[in-house]
Amino acid sequence: MNEKIRIFAYLPSPRVWKSLITAKLGNVEVKVLGDKPKNLVDWLWDFDAKKLSNQDKDNLKNFERQGKRGFEGSLYKTDSFLRTQPFGTVPAGFNDDGSIGIFESNSIMRAVARNSTNTKLYGDNDPYLQSRIDSFLDANLIFAREFQVYVLELNLLNDQFYNRMKEAYLFYLDGIENALSKDDYISGPHLTIADVSFVCDVAQFLRERDRQHLIKERGYEIISKNFEKEFPKSCKHLLMVYNTDEFQKVMKGFLDGILS
Ligand SMILES: N[C@@H](CCC(=O)N[C@@H](CS)C(=O)NCC(=O)O)C(=O)O
Incomplete structure (x- = not known):
């Protein structure tokens, strides 16, 4: 099965569970990237989210932003992350090539349901x-x-x-x-x-x-x-x-x- 929706988030998270349960009920492929809440300060917030080394962080100073809600200190959000995720929050959902951002856990869940042939879910x-x-x-x-x-x-x-x-x-x-x-x-x-x-x-x-x-x-x-x-x-x-x-x-x- 091909990945239909990608989600970057802290884990575990009931906000992500909504999409994962819907994916199971609707047989939709969802890819999840993320880490414990406290570790997300060490991640690149992006469609291609990844763990950063201290060296990476030094090279990515232009992506350093202050956490706004629930996070204190610096977060590394790429420009393209903020273009697709205007509120800059996680869980951050994306379509399969990352060109469209979907935010708010209920809406990410809706996107999963809309990709399912089990239309009763929605x-x-x-x-x-x-x-x-x-x-x-x-x-x-x-x-x-x-x-x-x-x-x-x-x-x-x-x-x-x-x-x-x-x-x-x-x-x-x-x-x-x-x-x-x-x-x-x-x-x-x-x-x-x-x-x-x-x-x-x-x-x-x-x-x-x-x-x-x-x-x-x-x-x-x-x-x-x-x-x-x-x-x-x-x-x-x-x-x-x-x-x-x-x-x-x-x-x-x-x-x-x-x-x-
Ligand atoms: N209602 C939103 C809540 C999303 C939200 O507020 N996420 C916070 C963490 S709990 C966040 O990503 N904050 C980013 C920041 O502090 O910059 C949902 O259900 O997705």
């Missing part, structure tokens, strides 16, 4: 069904963005960050719980990329439970404390989908022991 080529899936993905991104800020600010947690996160969590899960009262899957009668995105982002959010001591030290309770009771349909759905082969092969027990 609304069966029906513009309305596809747009309904997009609606869930947009709602999911707002939740995920609040969550990104929450995680980055956990050491400095205050009422404002905490309450924004709590509201975003309750709003998103309330909508998912309602959707699951009507349909077997989030966006209709079968699994779509709306479910993939939900599982990856909510699973990552639930891992706030690992950090409950820190959250308590800051004077707060974990936001997902009553997830199982408050959102029973979402919880059941999460576990059901998470336990299927394609998800397990990528997520490798990530949620084991986290839910009661």
Whole structure:
């Protein structure tokens, strides 16, 4: 199979899992390049991403840029990386020859789904069904963005960050719980990329439970404390989908022991 999508990112990353799970469900070839988060300072951020030596870094001073979000210090982003990835973020997706950049993990996942013959994953080529899936993905991104800020600010947690996160969590899960009262899957009668995105982002959010001591030290309770009771349909759905082969092969027990 030929590479259809390439992704450069820190690994492991639930943002990349969205595309990898979709690739498994849709039989699409995705190539992933990357390293642990702390090691990405030693990589050339490019379609042809590669690990840099100190000598390489000296020769590539013109590509040295300051990290903007989640990274401190210098990153080596090529001009062509910033042309194709205007926000300069990872995961960075590309078409097969690197001429087109695709950013935002939900959009990279959509690109994988659009390359699949399994059209059910993304609304069966029906513009309305596809747009309904997009609606869930947009709602999911707002939740995920609040969550990104929450995680980055956990050491400095205050009422404002905490309450924004709590509201975003309750709003998103309330909508998912309602959707699951009507349909077997989030966006209709079968699994779509709306479910993939939900599982990856909510699973990552639930891992706030690992950090409950820190959250308590800051004077707060974990936001997902009553997830199982408050959102029973979402919880059941999460576990059901998470336990299927394609998800397990990528997520490798990530949620084991986290839910009661
Ligand atoms: N919502 C985006 C988030 C991407 C993002 O913010 N990535 C950060 C790391 S978590 C980044 O690449 N920062 C680059 C920088 O600091 O310059 C997605 O899901 O892809």
